[in-house]
Amino acid sequence: xAEITQSPRHKITETGRQVTLACHQTWNHNNMFWYRQxxxxxxxxxxxxxxxxxxxxxxxxxxxxxxxxxxxDLPLTLESAASSQTSVYFCASSVTGGTxxxxxxxxxxxxx
Amino acid sequence: GExxxxxxxxxxxxxxxxxxxxxxxxxxxxxxxxxxxxxSGKGPQFIIDxxxxxxxxxGQRVTVLLNKTVKHLSLQIAATxxxxxxxxxxxxxxxxxxxxxxxxxxxxxxxx
Numbered sequence: 001x002a003e004i005t006q007s008p009r010h011k012i013t014e015t016g017r018q019v020t021l022a023c024h025q026t027w028n029h030n031n032m033f034w035y036r037q038x039x040x041x042x043x044x045x046x047x048x049x050x051x052x053x054x055x056x057x058x059x060x061x062x063x064x065x066x067x068x069x070x071x072x073d074l075p076l077t078l079e080s081a082a083s084s085q086t087s088v089y090f091c092a093s094s095v096t097g098g099t100x101x102x103x104x105x106x107x108x109x110x111x112x
Numbered sequence: 113g114e115x116x117x118x119x120x121x122x123x124x125x126x127x128x129x130x131x132x133x134x135x136x137x138x139x140x141x142x143x144x145x146x147x148x149x150x151x152s153g154k155g156p157q158f159i160i161d162x163x164x165x166x167x168x169x170x171g172q173r174v175t176v177l178l179n180k181t182v183k184h185l186s187l188q189i190a191a192t193x194x195x196x197x198x199x200x201x202x203x204x205x206x207x208x209x210x211x212x213x214x215x216x217x218x219x220x221x222x223x224x
Binding site: 030031033035042043044045048050056058059090092094095096097098099100101102103104105106 | 153209215
């Protein structure tokens with residue numbers, strides 16, 4: 001069955017380190033998204049991509065970057081992790097023209 | 113899977129009663145409105161969507177109402193069941209498949 005997977009599921013890192021969270025989908029969806037979920041803020045958009053080599057900044061993109069070298073993957077990189085980036089991160093994908101976004105199970109990132 | 117213990121408005125509902133979850137959206141230019149359900153430890157899951165040119169749409173046990181005059185969206189769940197206990201988010205998007213802006217969420221607790 002097609003799916004969207006995130007790895008790792010849990011990560012603890014130190015302030016200042018570079019961290020990459022992986023997102024892989026097997027639906028062949030053009031659209032992919034990264035959100036973070038914090039207490040009191042719901043889901044906020046970090047970066048998104050509408051296709052290979054396309055990336056766009058979302059609402060809270062500072063300190064994050066993404067790259068889209070193929071359809072299946074949209075890795076999220078924290079260039080220099082900060083305590084304010086402690087959060088739960090969700091990746092999602094959707095087909096062009098479709099309204100249903102499929103979410104991964106999330107990655108809990110703790111920056112100490 | 114991951115979720116966070118958000119400080120959310122909570123709706124307590126007796127099993128078998130109907131639930132109504134409300135959402136105020138911000139962008140009058142949004143073309144799609146979507147409801148997501150997030151169970152503990154999981155990513156959000158699509159429930160139902162409605163396009164801006166509609167005011168009502170029904171699914172299985174769920175109905176979404178859209179009032180563009182006051183920028184208000186609601187989700188009605190008929191005969192609420194224990195499995196409906198979750199956090200519910202509304203989201204708005206400019207076009208199908210494109211990035212979404214999420215509301216803060218409402219926690220629904222179903223009492224037996």
